[in-house]
Amino acid sequence: MSSPDKTIVSLRNVGKTFESGTVALDRFNLDVGSGEFVSLLGPSGCGKSSALRIVAGLSTASEGSVEGPGGAGAGHIGFVFQEPTLMPWADVAANVRLPLKLSDADEARSRAAVTQAIARVGLADFARAYPRELSGGMRMRTSIARALVTEPELLLMDEPFAALDEITRFKLNNDLLVLWQQLRRTVIFVTHSVFESVYLSQRIVVMTPRPGRVFAEIAIPAPYPRDERFRTSPEYAGFCRTVSEALSQAMAGGVP
Amino acid sequence: MSERALRIGLPVVTLALVVLAWDQIVRLCAIPPYVLPGPGLVLATLIADSSLLWQSLLVTLTITFEGFLLAAFGGVALAIAFNQWRLFEYSLYPYAVILQVTPIVAVAPLLLIYLPQPLAVLACAWIVAFFPVLANTTLGLNSVDHNLIALFDLYKASRWQVLWNLKLPAALPQMLAGLRIAGGLSLIGAVVAEIAAGSAGAGSGLAYRIAESGYRLNIPRMFAALLLLSLAGVAIFFVLSALSHLALRRWHESAVRRER
Numbered sequence: 001m002s003s004p005d006k007t008i009v010s011l012r013n014v015g016k017t018f019e020s021g022t023v024a025l026d027r028f029n030l031d032v033g034s035g036e037f038v039s040l041l042g043p044s045g046c047g048k049s050s051a052l053r054i055v056a057g058l059s060t061a062s063e064g065s066v067e068g069p070g071g072a073g074a075g076h077i078g079f080v081f082q083e084p085t086l087m088p089w090a091d092v093a094a095n096v097r098l099p100l101k102l103s104d105a106d107e108a109r110s111r112a113a114v115t116q117a118i119a120r121v122g123l124a125d126f127a128r129a130y131p132r133e134l135s136g137g138m139r140m141r142t143s144i145a146r147a148l149v150t151e152p153e154l155l156l157m158d159e160p161f162a163a164l165d166e167i168t169r170f171k172l173n174n175d176l177l178v179l180w181q182q183l184r185r186t187v188i189f190v191t192h193s194v195f196e197s198v199y200l201s202q203r204i205v206v207m208t209p210r211p212g213r214v215f216a217e218i219a220i221p222a223p224y225p226r227d228e229r230f231r232t233s234p235e236y237a238g239f240c241r242t243v244s245e246a247l248s249q250a251m252a253g254g255v256p
Numbered sequence: 257m258s259e260r261a262l263r264i265g266l267p268v269v270t271l272a273l274v275v276l277a278w279d280q281i282v283r284l285c286a287i288p289p290y291v292l293p294g295p296g297l298v299l300a301t302l303i304a305d306s307s308l309l310w311q312s313l314l315v316t317l318t319i320t321f322e323g324f325l326l327a328a329f330g331g332v333a334l335a336i337a338f339n340q341w342r343l344f345e346y347s348l349y350p351y352a353v354i355l356q357v358t359p360i361v362a363v364a365p366l367l368l369i370y371l372p373q374p375l376a377v378l379a380c381a382w383i384v385a386f387f388p389v390l391a392n393t394t395l396g397l398n399s400v401d402h403n404l405i406a407l408f409d410l411y412k413a414s415r416w417q418v419l420w421n422l423k424l425p426a427a428l429p430q431m432l433a434g435l436r437i438a439g440g441l442s443l444i445g446a447v448v449a450e451i452a453a454g455s456a457g458a459g460s461g462l463a464y465r466i467a468e469s470g471y472r473l474n475i476p477r478m479f480a481a482l483l484l485l486s487l488a489g490v491a492i493f494f495v496l497s498a499l500s501h502l503a504l505r506r507w508h509e510s511a512v513r514r515e516r
């Protein structure tokens with residue numbers, strides 16, 4: 001698992017300068033192999049979201065080259081935004097069905113896919129509920145189900161659990177890992193939590209403050225499945241310390 | 257007492273007090289009916305002239321309804337067109353604004369010269385009512401959550417899919433707010449045009465009755481017609497509010513009942 005067989009995302013010397021003159025990314029490099037779980041870790045405003053949007057093809061790089069499944073057609077990328085980003089006028093099932101509806105998927109098959117995606121995130125009893133009738137965590141899970149419904153090759157998640165309490169976050173972390181192991185898809189996960197990134201990822205990309213650049217890449221070679229025992233192990237604490245130190249060096253503008 | 261009972265009960269009490277005061281003042285000061293008729297006389301006139309007034313009410317309401325429908329469809333269609341073709345918006349929006357800010361009372365006589373009277377009245381109702389629909393719908397179409405738009409982009413949604421599945425539902429609350437304003441305004445437009453048309457036309461809407469009664473110093477009938485007119489306005493407002501509530505009650509903050 002440590003040496004991915006196929007690279008599905010490759011950013012080379014990518015720069016992003018906004019019209020306002022803000023340089024969000026500068027010579028940013030990222031390679032992600034098929035089936036990998038990679039986290040982008042960095043302080044607020046360092047360009048994590050910008051990088052993720054470039055990978056998704058939602059935003060264009062000002063410089064450098066981008067290779068990803070972006071051009072490969074609809075449904076190859078699932079994106080989970082920092083906010084749930086649900087349609088308030090549609091119930092959970094309709095929100096989750098959206099990607100299939102937009103690609104005019106076969107009715108019977110898409111119904112099955114929707115039911116399965118909703119069941120995976122544990123919302124089977126709430127398929128008919130409207131977003132306003134859900135808790136924050138349930139909305140986030142709906143958003144994850146929507147991203148999963150096309151079984152995308154690449155799942156991009158932008159601080160999906162940042163607004164949640166610790167208990168819910170831990171639970172969703174576990175659910176996400178279980179799903180990842182079942183589906184064997186590629187995940188790029190943005191976070192500014194050291195603990196979350198260590199718990200989830202095989203590899204952590206630590207970024208410098210704006211303009212965002214790769215400060216260090218740290219592998220977390222602990223085996224999966226990871227569970228609460230891993231979360232309380234000295235091994236986990238050790239990884240957290242390493243990553244934490246890298247992050248504070250990155251923030252201080254030091255050299256790796 | 258519950259909030260709801262207060263909201264219904266208090267206006268009723270206010271109304272009763274005002275009517276009582278009105279009645280007492282007319283009686284005590286012995287005001288003649290051609291200056292200010294008492295509420296009893298207005299009611300009696302309403303009943304005595306009911307067939308005439310009812311017919312006039314129907315005329316005015318028909319115009320109002322037609323003007324409203326034209327404004328609703330025209331406003332929404334124009335807003336969609338503006339949203340889809342920016343150059344089209346740039347070319348026409350200023351003139352929509354001009355149409356709106358020019359006082360309708362000043363435009364009505366002109367319309368009456370160029371158009372046959374029923375059409376001119378309808379045009380007035382339409383002109384005053386369409387702008388709030390246009391403006392509100394445009395606002396709604398333009399304030400869609402940008403992340404949802406990004407999501408639709410990600411799934412390679414067509415322009416049509418974005419409009420139908422995202423922009424229109426997202427704009428629905430503002431659109432309905434615009435329609436609620438338009439309902440009242442189309443009544444105003446119809447009334448203004450009828451008054452401007454005056455006795456020139458054969459049209460015999462409620463506003464025409466008011467003007468006519470004014471000339472003949474039939475003040476009780478003037479009041480009765482006025483009463484009907486405001487009742488019609490209130491009814492339009494309630495019907496449109498109810499429709500809006502029905503459409504939004506499942507999801508929009510303005511319509512959902514918050515459980516505590």
Ligand SMILES: Nc1ncnc2c1ncn2[C@@H]1O[C@H](COP(=O)(O)OP(=O)(O)OP(=O)(O)O)[C@@H](O)[C@H]1O
Pocket residue numbers: 018019020022023024042043044045046047048049050051192210
């Ligand atoms: N659309 C935009 N227009 C102009 N500047 C932008 C835009 N989006 C982001 N930026 C700027 O780019 C920089 C990086 O933003 P980005 O959203 O990528 O940060 P982030 O790492 O995701 O931060 P956070 O952790 O707070 O979400 C910020 O300084 C921000 O001001």
Ligand SMILES: [Mg+2]
Pocket residue numbers: 048049050082158159
């Ligand atoms: Mg961000």
